Amino acid sequence: MSVVEATARSLALLVARKVARNRQIAEVLFDRCQTSSDLVRSGLNHLAYLLRLPKIPFLTSVMLETTNHCNLRCRFCPSARMSRPRGFMDPGLAERVLRDCGRLQYVYLYDWGEPLLHPELPSIIRIASRLGHRTFMVTNGTLLTPSLSDALIRAGLSTICFSIDGLDETYTYLRGFDYGVLEQKVLEFLRARKRLNPNLRVEINYVVSPDTERQVERFTSIWGARVDHITFQPMLTYSRVRRFRHCRELWKGSLVVLWDGAVVACCVDYDGILKVGDATKESITSILNSRPMVRLRSDHARKRFCSLCTYCSEFETEFVDGRFDGRMQAD
Numbered sequence: 418m419s420v421v422e423a424t425a426r427s428l429a430l431l432v433a434r435k436v437a438r439n440r441q442i443a444e445v446l447f448d449r450c451q452t453s454s455d456l457v458r459s460g461l462n463h464l465a466y467l468l469r470l471p472k473i474p475f476l477t478s479v480m481l482e483t484t485n486h487c488n489l490r491c492r493f494c495p496s497a498r499m500s501r502p503r504g505f506m507d508p509g510l511a512e513r514v515l516r517d518c519g520r521l522q523y524v525y526l527y528d529w530g531e532p533l534l535h536p537e538l539p540s541i542i543r544i545a546s547r548l549g550h551r552t553f554m555v556t557n558g559t560l561l562t563p564s565l566s567d568a569l570i571r572a573g574l575s576t577i578c579f580s581i582d583g584l585d586e587t588y589t590y591l592r593g594f595d596y597g598v599l600e601q602k603v604l605e606f607l608r609a610r611k612r613l614n615p616n617l618r619v620e621i622n623y624v625v626s627p628d629t630e631r632q633v634e635r636f637t638s639i640w641g642a643r644v645d646h647i648t649f650q651p652m653l654t655y656s657r658v659r660r661f662r663h664c665r666e667l668w669k670g671s672l673v674v675l676w677d678g679a680v681v682a683c684c685v686d687y688d689g690i691l692k693v694g695d696a697t698k699e700s701i702t703s704i705l706n707s708r709p710m711v712r713l714r715s716d717h718a719r720k721r722f723c724s725l726c727t728y729c730s731e732f733e734t735e736f737v738d739g740r741f742d743g744r745m746q747a748d
């Protein structure tokens with residue numbers, strides 16, 4: 418990156434921080450925007466949020482729940498409480514959704530569940546790549562093998578993000594999987610990346626909770642130099658504080674397609690309560706401003722929240738900003 422580009426990027430990031438009023442959101446938003454047109458689209462959606470408009474101009478990303486099956490039962494994750502049926506997304510459905518999307522910042526290949534369990538995951542990545550989409554997968558990484566890593570990289574995956582919350586016994590206690598084994602799998606993936614596609618981004622998502630907040634600094638000093646980015650994400654709590662503000666998430670331009678085609682407004686909705694459309698029958702772009710979606714934004718704008726939104730909250734910690742900054746504070 419030239420000095421001019423680096424300076425322009427730093428200036429733009431400064432503006433993004435001011436606009437988003439949150440370092441965490443600004444950095445993620447900025448990182449996900451690849452071009453100036455991406456930034457303009459996100460900026461216009463953000464303007465609609467500030468003005469509390471019920472419709473937004475752009476679909477910016479789609480989350481495909483490749484599966485809601487999982488091989489772990491992490492202590493902080495609501496996945497085990499899920500009451501909806503479990504299954505795997507049909508690659509044909511993924512293709513129909515992605516054909517309809519236009520320009521996206523990213524296609525996310527997970528929601529609640531472990532995407533590496535999907536037997537046709539490389540095919541789904543290949544479909545997305547052929548359609549010109551950048552792909553982003555969050556994974557617990559525990560099922561990685563050298564051949565699966567090769568298949569994911571060769572299929573054209575753009576970013577892989579490993580979920581690692583804490584070091585050593587902390588991680589092992591929370592995830593029920595040995596930290597040392599996971600560390601070796603990630604280091605092996607990094608070697609495969611270097612060999613097959615050095616442009617593939619490798620990130621880490623670290624859930625900050627009472628169990629992990631004290632390890633944030635030591636974790637950064639160990640993993641910071643190994644990967645391209647670490648996101649410290651406060652744990653969702655679903656119950657602590659009442660909401661006072663409309664939620665930014667509904668204006669971000671992102672929709673979640675569950676494995677069976679049901680579309681929900683937000684990844685926090687792990688049980689699919691707030692259905693806003695059906696991707697097996699409707700186009701994803703029409704769902705962005707569908708009647709249920711518009712009603713949901715209008716309700717938020719008038720501070721009328723359903724129980725999921727009312728009690729959607731995050732662990733408050735001095736170590737990181739909340740992902741949904743300001744959502745619990747009064748105006």
Ligand SMILES: C[S@@+](CC[C@H](N)C(=O)[O-])C[C@H]1O[C@@H](n2cnc3c(N)ncnc32)[C@H](O)[C@@H]1O
Pocket residue numbers: 487493494495527528529530531532555556557558579580622623624650651652653654
């Ligand atoms: C639900 S998981 C699905 C992908 C995969 N199974 C994994 O663990 O990476 C997606 C992300 O949500 C995070 N997560 C799980 N429970 C959470 C919670 N209560 N609060 C915040 N993030 C959570 C995980 O750590 C992971 O980074």
Ligand code: SF4
Pocket residue numbers: 487488489490491494495496497529530531557
């Ligand atoms: S965090 Fe991921 S791996 Fe852990 S139980 Fe939830 S979905 Fe499964």
